[in-house]
Amino acid sequence: MTHPILSISNLNTSFRIGGEWRNVVHDVSFDIGAKETVAVVGESGSGKSVTAMSIMRLLSPGNSRVTGRIDFEGRNLLDLPLDEMQSIRGNRIGMIFQEPMTSLNPVLKIGQQITEVLVHHRGMSNAQAEAEAVRLLEKVRIPSAKSRLNEYPMNFSGGMRQRVVIAIALACDPKLLIADEPTTALDVTIQAQILELIKALQEEEGMSVLFITHDMGVVAEISDRTVVMYRGDAVETGTTREIFAGAKHPYTRALLSAVPQLGSMTGLDRPLRFPQVDMATGDIQPPGPTADTVRRDASPILKVNDLVTRFDIKKGFLRKTVGRIHAVEGVSLQLRQGETLSLVGESGCGKSTTGRSIIRLTDAKSGAIEIDGKNVLGAGKSQLADIRREAQMIFQDPFESLNPRIRIGNAIAEPIVTHGLADAAEAKERVAELLERVGLSASMAGRFPHEFSGGQRQRVCIARALALEPKLIIADESVSALDVSVKAQVINLMLDLQEKYGLGYLFISHDMAVVERISHRVAVMYLGEIVEIGSRQAVFENPQHEYTKRLMAAVPIADPSRRLTRRISNDEIKSPFRPADYVPPKRTYKEAGEGHFVQVA
Known part of the structure; x- marks a missing residue:
């Protein structure tokens, strides 16, 4: 059996709040294998993003405390000196965040932001870095890549900005890509394109992916295995197919039940309430139908x-x-x-x-x-x-x-x-x-x-x-x-x-x-x-x-059996200018x- 690319053992993360230490991630353990995608899923406050930040050692050392082991390519990241950790960040491990404009400098051209990484981490000359930047933009399916190097982030749509962020994350051929809610702020068609892109790049580059999300539909689309987090605990871990077919923990069942399913309204002629789901117990109260409220006899409001x-x-x-x-x-x-x-x-x-x-x-x-x-x-x-x-x-x-x-x-x-x-x-x-x-x-x-x-x-x-x-x-x-x-x-x-x-x-x-x-x-x-x-x-x-x-x-679609069955057009929405x-x-x-x-x- 091959060794995992990343192995997390008994991870605990605490923050100093009001002079006291509060533990927000409790004894979390999971592995990510070569070329594997693992999704960490949960709602706000579950600890999933804190887990990612702990792996990258991006939390403030003065106000946070991380213990346990985070083994990456055979080394415990928590034991590394800061300069060694900085060489791994953005080099061996790439990261994509939810909002691309927080990752991109609005006053620097796109080309400068990509070439900076290549010159610093890979020792390229400016000419080599520019040629590689074009190749990276083409790899993430940005049309007219060369001409767009001289544009600023504000000239790109949200989906195209996220592609630029992915290009920067891929600049140093990382072995692991951490994607923290990378599609949450995007439209549904752009989200689908980004998910397709990440899957395609993973196949081309042989990367492992840690994908953090609260959307079970996205989990079904992209992950091989899933870790479900609730209030700082990893409450369920397994293959994505196993979890969707027979979730054991009440919170996992509640998450799956709360996902709106396209097509669930077929044959109904009026809105339908969502089922009431107790996220702690997994108890589900079926929705009652709504009354016919439309006042057809009155003038339109x-x-x-x-x-x-x-x-x-x-x-x-x-x-x-x-x-x-x-x-x-x-x-x-x-x-x-x-x-x-x-x-x-x-x-x-x-x-x-x-x-x-x-x-x-x-x-x-x-x-x-x-x-x-x-x-x-x-x-x-x-x-x-x-x-x-x-x-x-x-x-x-x-x-x-x-x-x-x-x-x-x-x-x-x-x-x-x-x-x-x-x-x-x-x-x-x-x-x-x-x-x-x-x-x-x-x-x-x-x-x-x-x-x-x-x-x-x-x-x-x-x-x-x-x-x-x-x-x-x-x-x-x-x-x-x-x-x-x-x-x-x-x-x-x-x-x-x-x-x-x-x-x-x-x-x-x-x-x-x-x-x-x-x-x-x-x-x-x-x-x-x-x-x-x-x-x-x-x-x-x-x-x-x-x-x-x-x-x-x-x-x-919250169904792993239908994964990879759909292919989405990469056409960008046209400009209204x-x-x-x-x-x-x-x-x-x-x-x-x-x-x-x-x-x-």
């Missing part, structure tokens, strides 16, 4: 007709307009009370700009928007304030939405008092009621945002959105940053509130499995335009547009079924 939003690109001393970003181009839709219409598509497709334009957080160029019969684009300041009482927005990052210096009770009360709906004493009572409504306790009103988990902060944002008793809520990627179990809880909460208060949701997302679960109707956006719109059943069970099919094909004199073509649509329309030109 939202009407959007031929909405256009563009951003001018100016250059030169005179700031001449040289082109425009056509972010939203001719979008028309309607939404009734009690209905969820999901806008789906990749980053840059215009879905978030559509949401922001609807409540005039972004200025539209033309079109018509009505919320509860009121003209949004023609409204004055006071009229707009009244309209925004009817339409509230929930954003992706709840921490950025909340002022860290303001207690959450005051944050929720502020719009109530500002709009004159209650005095301070009445607002306090209203805040307590709102917190209870979203599954928090009234006693939490005195806490600051940092004292809540991510899922709790999103509940606070939902409570604040409900404070003005709106009829429409625009949820912009409002659950994409949450762990799978917390995501299920927040979506169930949104469905409960919709059922109780007849809320209309414009649900903006790139997560097709979640969209299938929560939607009454779905609109697919590509390059600022709606290319397909219809009922959830029509779009998911009978997709007509090629882009819709591509989005669905890219969703990770157009010359200043560009005139968009007039689009036409065909009706593929009742209320199901598909763009044909």
